[in-house]
Amino acid sequence: MKIFPVAQVSSIDQYTIQNEPIASIDLMERAASAFYRRFTALYPHGDVSVLAGPGNNGGDALAVARMLLQDGRDVEVFMLTSEDKLSQDAQLNYQRLQRIKKCTVTLQSEEQLTAIGTENTIIDGLFGSGLNRPLEGLAQKLVAYINNTNVQVVSIDIPSGLFGEDNAGNDPEAIIMADYTISFQFPKLAFLLAENEAFVGEWVVEEIGLHPQIIKETSSDYCYSDRQLIRQLLKQPGRFSHKGDMGHALLLAGSYGKMGAAVLASKACLKAGVGLLTTHVPRLGYGIIQTAVPEAMASIDRSDILLSEFPDINGFDAVGVGPGIGTKPNTITAMRELLQALNGKPIVMDADALNILSQDESMWELMPDNAIITPHPGEFDRLAGPSYSAFERLQKAQQFAIDMQVVIVLKGAFTAVINVDGHCYFNSSGNYGMATAGSGDALTGILLALLAQGYSVLEAARLGVYLHGLAADLLLQQMAEEAIVASDIISKIGAAFQSLRR
Template identity: 40%
Template structure:
């Protein structure tokens, strides 16, 4: 599912109007009806609905919703936020319809002092600004946003929260509506998915307003929201006459004294995601543990008892995963760079301490084999690409890093992001219960298992993060987020 910005959204609306031979007003009526139906289904029918409307298309939607709620015998009141003297034609038409009905109280606001106290028992609909918002918000309007936020009422924003922008992070002194839920039209918006803005949007739902599918498909976007449909296009059915050699021989490198458990999680996940064969390289302290805990794997050890050191690999791996619980000792770093040099044509999954070793040796970035997958969490990412000023800057820096080094970056987070240097994919699965020890080790194993089977680095990343999050969602729905531990994830890995 594509993630679109203002101009692309406008293009989709215009082309839909043309293809379906409908008016803009008709398309807006569809949007308003979807909001109305949601409110009827999901809110207390006995509670008062207060709708704050701007003078543009979003406000026009709000007026249409008010009319529909009134016809449904809901208690509705409208406040018009007069931020300029140029209401749109559709706004004026919907306002005229509402005035003529004489069933909804309509109030004009020109200053913050005119807004009465908002009852915490009310339902507030924020229809002041929509996806096209790109203006400065005056102090008195920011005051209105603050009053809405402080009211304790249940707040529903239409399309996006008023005061937020689609393409930039608000400044520290800018105020915006902080809703309980956003009802957005047709496609997700990137600001819902970024840490700096997403934390103010606890819930959001997409409402289908009937934009033409062929139009949406034709719009070029560098941003994609990963859904089940994406997975069905990537997943490859197994040949009935295949054998274990058909699905690759993965090499998993990692572990150190006290951190062999991470390798158990990762190794199990390699196999659970479909690798035909797995060999684990670990220090001697991990041998018995790994042979017992992951009996399907073959285990070889380096000379060191507690830490990894350079070791001869007795086979040609299909893919290599390295870094889990590994430590950053000099001899371990030496092993990492030797493997890069020897297996320069083999894709790697590079995680945890392998990333830390790289960040300590930036001159070695050029040695990373092409098409490798790097899986940093935010702190590890900062060590790789440097400090960013905001989430949009982070995405740009991550893209440049991935493009320069011809690798895939998997940026772990609430909405894990993937970039190949040009495009950005944002994962839709996962939950806060996965913020637990070992969760990232499981992801590394899944990615390695997919790579070893012959999925491309990008396919492995997209399919891997989605499956990882999907496993977490299943466990959380059954046991609760707090009960979730990483070993549970291994048992719930499903690629289809």
């Protein structure tokens, strides 16, 4: 699913109106009907307060109010402005609403703020995605009043006051804090950024039949990778496939006190379908890796406690490095030599490998094109400098991927896979139970397995991130998010493959 800037969505709306063709008021009715269906499924009973602003978002709200009244619900409508200041389509919906005798509409003023029923569910239709400056005056006071109540708030398309993309210059005190947001046709980029979670709440996208041709023809730098898109990436091995066909991976992981990282990454790699795995560990980690992961072959470093070398990589299809390796001088030297020896071989780099890169920028010159790096926000900030918002970090990551020709897996609630051309794919699977020690090591193992099996770096990154999150989602059938640990996620990788194929 493409994610468009709000300016492009407006153009897509206009194209639909002109080329379906459909009257703008009828497109508004279609959107209001989609919202109404989802809202009544979420809140089948109870009184409702509808807040309507002057623009088309307010028009949607007035149409929804009419539908709820016709359904027999008790509805009170609060308009932010008088009828003559409404947009043309909002005026038409106001007139339709007025024909319902039991409808009461209050023109909002500061003295009437407390008239809004705090026992009612509130539908927020004050301002839509076209907003380009912070709310002020009565609108800001109304938002502040709503946010200070415990009432349930459901926003139409986007929480009022929130900008569709960059909110760096916005006033957080002037943004509705929705419990649920029902967006039309596409999610807004702002929904996928961490600083906006408190405003957006849970969100869902409802189709409203915008013209498929213009959606197809309009390019976007952002995509939301849902199950259907990811499923198309998944390969089916042939009946006569053998372990040699499924790739031989080399994993460099572990150091004194951090052998768990090597174990977790190795197990995840094997569970993700690699044919053969060799894990290179410090000498004192030999017994651990052979006992904990008997399916893996062990390569032993000359150092007892850290990685100071690596085996001949010519016999391997892909390399993974980073989990638990530390940042000692001997390990830094070994990683530099590894990068020099790759000769274009696919590599995934995580954890301490990224910390080493952040300490020595000259090592970036040795990075092969199309390497996968998997930083969390803190690790990325160490690589590219601090960011003051998730939006700024995302833009930096896009430029970083272009400049360095690497694929970045920027980990988070909607992990962003950023291709070498800067195109960004947000992941749709996963839950907060994945915020646990070793989860990143498991992801490294999955990505390494997919690279070794012959997936392209972009395919491996998108598919691996989705499978990692899906495995965690499957765990919710057995336990709460708080109880999830990395080994649980690894245990569900097979089920994630099975679920995706079904």
